[in-house]
Structures are given as C-alpha cells and as structure tokens.
Amino acid sequence: MSSQRATAFVPGHVTAFFSAHPADDPAAAGSRGAGVTLTDGVTVRVSAADGAVDGATGDDTAADDDTNGDAVAVDDATADAGSRTIDGESGSIGAVEDVLDDLNATGADVAVETDLPIGAGFGVSGAAALGAALAANAAFDRGRSENDLVRTAHAAEVGRGTGLGDVVAQARGGVPVRLEPGAPGVGELDGVPASARVEYVTFGELSTEAVLGGDTTALSAAGEAALDRLRDDPRLPTLLDAARGFAREADLLVPEVAEAVEAVDAAGGEAAMAMLGRTVFALGTGLSDAGYDPRACRVDAAGARLVGGPDRE
Numbered sequence: 001m002s003s004q005r006a007t008a009f010v011p012g013h014v015t016a017f018f019s020a021h022p023a024d025d026p027a028a029a030g031s032r033g034a035g036v037t038l039t040d041g042v043t044v045r046v047s048a049a050d051g052a053v054d055g056a057t058g059d060d061t062a063a064d065d066d067t068n069g070d071a072v073a074v075d076d077a078t079a080d081a082g083s084r085t086i087d088g089e090s091g092s093i094g095a096v097e098d099v100l101d102d103l104n105a106t107g108a109d110v111a112v113e114t115d116l117p118i119g120a121g122f123g124v125s126g127a128a129a130l131g132a133a134l135a136a137n138a139a140f141d142r143g144r145s146e147n148d149l150v151r152t153a154h155a156a157e158v159g160r161g162t163g164l165g166d167v168v169a170q171a172r173g174g175v176p177v178r179l180e181p182g183a184p185g186v187g188e189l190d191g192v193p194a195s196a197r198v199e200y201v202t203f204g205e206l207s208t209e210a211v212l213g214g215d216t217t218a219l220s221a222a223g224e225a226a227l228d229r230l231r232d233d234p235r236l237p238t239l240l241d242a243a244r245g246f247a248r249e250a251d252l253l254v255p256e257v258a259e260a261v262e263a264v265d266a267a268g269g270e271a272a273m274a275m276l277g278r279t280v281f282a283l284g285t286g287l288s289d290a291g292y293d294p295r296a297c298r299v300d301a302a303g304a305r306l307v308g309g310p311d312r313e
Helices: 094-102 124-139 146-160 166-172 208-212 217-232 236-249 255-266
Strands: 003-021 030-049 063-065 071-073 084-086 109-114 176-180 188-191 197-204 271-273 278-283 295-298 305-312
Touching: 003 124, 003 166, 003 217, 003 236, 030 124, 030 166, 030 217, 030 236, 030 295, 094 109, 094 124, 094 146, 109 124, 124 146, 124 166, 124 305, 146 166, 166 176, 166 188, 176 217, 197 255, 217 236, 236 271, 236 278, 255 271, 255 278
Parallel strands: 084 109
Antiparallel strands: 003 030, 003 305, 030 109, 030 176, 063 071, 176 188, 197 278, 197 295, 271 278
C-alpha cells in the first residue's frame, strides 16, 4: 500500500529564564520569559496510509464517550496507532500522541530524530509535538493554519506538564521573548534581534514536571524581574546576565552548572543554565575557552518548518 509522508524540523530551545502562568485552558496557560532557539533540533517524519489521508479532518470527526466521559475519535482509518520511534528505537512522547489525536492522525507512522539530549533543557518534547503537528497536517492534508498547529502542540505540551513556553518559542525561532503567556491568539512574543554561535554542555536531566508541579512563586518572581531587565535592554549579554541571576534567585542552580558558568566567566565569556536541565549554554567559544568539550551550533533564524513533503512513497 502506498502512503504519503511529510517531514518537519523544529529547532531546540534553551530557556534562559521564565515565570509560570497556569490556567484551566491549556492554550491560555504558559510562561513569560526568554531563550534561544538552536540549529540543533528535532526532525519528525510522519507517514500516512492512503486511506487515512482521505479520512476526516479532525474538525468534524465523529466521537463517542468512553467510560470516563472523554471524547474518543472513531475514524476507522486512524483507529489503530501506527509505529512510533525515537532515534530509531521504539518509543512515544505523550504530547505527540495528543497532537496526533487532535489531528485525527493516530494511525500515522511517526519517527522522531534529534541530536539533542532528552530531558536536559532543550525543549525536545515540545519540538516533537510541534514537528508532529506540522508533518501530520501535511501528510494527512488536514488544512490547518500555522497558528492552529502551534496552538495544538502548545496545548498538548502544557497538558502533559512537560513545558510551558518552548512550543511558541520554537515556532518563532531566533531569540524569542515571551511577553505574555499562551498559544497564538492569547500569548504575545517579541525577540532580541541577534545571531550568534552557541555552545552547550549537558551534565544530565532535570525533571520539568517536578519543578513546574511545585510552588513556583519565588521562581516566577525571579523570572518577572529578569524579563523586566531584558525588556529595558534587549541584547544577548543582558539575556545571559539576567539568566544567571534568575538561576540563583530561583534556587535552580546545580553545582556542576555553577562551576561551568564560573569557568566561562573567568575565561571572559558569557554562559548560563538552560531551564530546565543540568545544561550550560554559552555564546561564541565561551565553553571551549574555559576548557570544556562542548557541542556547537548557531541561533536558528527560521523557526519550525516543513523540510520535506508531502511526498508519495
């Protein structure tokens, strides 16, 4: 049986600082803050069988109630889930599954590939969700707009508790500044007009769910103060300096990250902790100059985008 496929690329995103803004509606929830998108990112390939492409668009999908009262899609073309892989190994991401369900595309074969460490502050879950939205929309010919797809991915990410602002930042690209929380139509974005080489070193994972599930009062106060600083002086050095202050005031700085940030500073560079992960990112050759062996990339100027398809295979 032939199928139709599409591929999307979504940049990684390191959050420099943020404040958390929960809401009953996942599309209205989110964060304020700033970060940097990276040319290292996530590629998502979605393949749809011919029968699925001709199915319902998701806006008019028939639904029944399950025993918990939740709506369940009954489109026969997508009733059975397709294959799911992450870097070639069998596995799935909750936010991706929610996106596929919203697009009535659960029957798709989905391959997520990334050169970024997972769970280390690079927004991989959000990138996978947004990439799945873009690629499934194309492969299944669902006809959704960009803002609608970003909204779908953002709501899925927030609903799963794995992020608050990565998706909208990754959709924009560059050095995004989240002025107001929420998906397109609710939130508001600006940006720092800059480009740079970025280096990063990862020391391990830090649970996003654990941090966001606790008391975020002090964290959010520190994030608001950092955002005010950056809005007064929207330059990359200010972003890094505000990020360092945020990590200290929010009590998120771990010892190995603190040591690396101090080493970069001693070498005359600019570095900060990626939120939320045991990761240090630096501008230029900051980590290299400090004696580390970092990965290097650049600020991604384009944001999330289709890079292939829809093609017939």
